[in-house]
Amino acid sequence: MRILVTGGAGFIGSHIVEAYLQAGHEILVVDNMSRGRRENLPPEIPLVVMDIRDPAFRQVVEAFRPEVLNHQAAQIDVAAAVVDPLEDASVNLLGTLNVLQVAVQVGVRRVIVASSVAVYGEPERFPVTEDHPLRPLSPYGLSKMAMEAYVRWFGTSHGLEWVILRYGNVYGPRQPVAGEAGVVARFLAAMRDGKRPVIYGDGAQTRDFVHVRDVACANLLALTQGAGGIYNIGTGQEVSVRELYERMRALMGYSGEPDYCPPRPGDIRRMVLSVERAAAELRWRPRIALEEGLAALVGSLDRP
Numbered sequence: 152m153r154i155l156v157t158g159g160a161g162f163i164g165s166h167i168v169e170a171y172l173q174a175g176h177e178i179l180v181v182d183n184m185s186r187g188r189r190e191n192l193p194p195e196i197p198l199v200v201m202d203i204r205d206p207a208f209r210q211v212v213e214a215f216r217p218e219v220l221n222h223q224a225a226q227i228d229v230a231a232a233v234v235d236p237l238e239d240a241s242v243n244l245l246g247t248l249n250v251l252q253v254a255v256q257v258g259v260r261r262v263i264v265a266s267s268v269a270v271y272g273e274p275e276r277f278p279v280t281e282d283h284p285l286r287p288l289s290p291y292g293l294s295k296m297a298m299e300a301y302v303r304w305f306g307t308s309h310g311l312e313w314v315i316l317r318y319g320n321v322y323g324p325r326q327p328v329a330g331e332a333g334v335v336a337r338f339l340a341a342m343r344d345g346k347r348p349v350i351y352g353d354g355a356q357t358r359d360f361v362h363v364r365d366v367a368c369a370n371l372l373a374l375t376q377g378a379g380g381i382y383n384i385g386t387g388q389e390v391s392v393r394e395l396y397e398r399m400r401a402l403m404g405y406s407g408e409p410d411y412c413p414p415r416p417g418d419i420r421r422m423v424l425s426v427e428r429a430a431a432e433l434r435w436r437p438r439i440a441l442e443e444g445l446a447a448l449v450g451s452l453d454r455p
């Protein structure tokens with residue numbers, strides 16, 4: 152299959168590219184390299200450095216003629232979205248609209264779109280199922296929620312096949328530390344460098360941590376299954392940030408204490424996902440347990 156991956160030079164996108172490549176697909180990556188890195192990609196993968204909002208994006212898609220467009224490119228920084236909701240919506244909403252519009256114009260059969268648990272806001276029922284009410288607490292969650300609604304509209308109005316994947320907290324190799332880094336990457340870098348890791352809030356807030364290779368696998372299955380479906384991609388395991396800290400501390404042999412800072416705006420208190428729908432319809436299950444994923448990450452570190 153010919154597949155175009157937006158944001159493919161980023162953390163999750165590059166793992167999706169790897170999974171697609173291993174499965175024998177032909178890939179083109181479009182990434183503006185605001186956070187992406189060429190080194191994240193196998194050298195043979197063609198990369199077009201371009202913003203998804205660029206009118207020339209259409210020509211790139213027309214020339215490649217993909218069957219599937221996998222859309223990972225996004226402004227991913229929740230705190231930045233709070234400060235500048237316009238820029239967040241410009242990339243995550245208008246950028247996605249351009250991607251969807253071009254997909255329809257060029258005759259792409261299916262889009263696979265990266266969404267987030269941020270669409271749920273502070274949930275009231277656990278584990279959170281896909282039909283839980285959407286009440287985002289941040290402009291990032293709002294732009295992802297609106298993006299999802301547009302994806303569905305393009306499906307209904309233009310016959311575009313779609314799959315929406317709502318990721319939990321993704322962690323694993325190549326996660327950047329700069330900007331809105333995942334908490335796993337931040338803890339790892341701080342402990343490695345002998346600095347005090349920062350915990351926002353009291354550390355009792357919980358998250359559903361899912362390994363990036365499991366996320367890539369869900370994107371692989373979404374090539375052929377799950378049309379018209381929205382799927383939580385997590386583990387169903389609820390882990391507090393403090394517990395994560397303790398597990399990583401043990402693995403790293405780190406003896407220091409964390410610094411506690413005020414919670415960040417848009418942060419939620421509790422999150423754990425039901426992944427039953429993905430299991431039933433995508434035939435996807437998370438395979439990498441948190442202990443295993445963390446141990447592998449720690450094992451791969453170059454320590455000073």
Ligand SMILES: NC(=O)c1ccc[n+]([C@@H]2O[C@H](COP(=O)([O-])OP(=O)(O)OC[C@H]3O[C@@H](n4cnc5c(N)ncnc54)[C@H](O)[C@@H]3O)[C@@H](O)[C@H]2O)c1
Pocket residue numbers: 157158159160161162163164181182183184185186187188201202203204222223224225226227242246265266267268317318319320321322327333
């Ligand atoms: N990391 C997580 O825990 C997480 C959780 C939920 C959802 N997501 C979603 O998964 C997707 C991938 O996130 P990630 O963690 O790999 O982030 P990332 O920043 O590593 O990857 C995003 C990529 O998109 C590129 N990009 C950003 N704006 C662009 C633009 N306007 N035009 C072209 N390229 C652009 C960046 O350069 C980067 O390579 C995003 O849609 C994000 O919202 C991530």
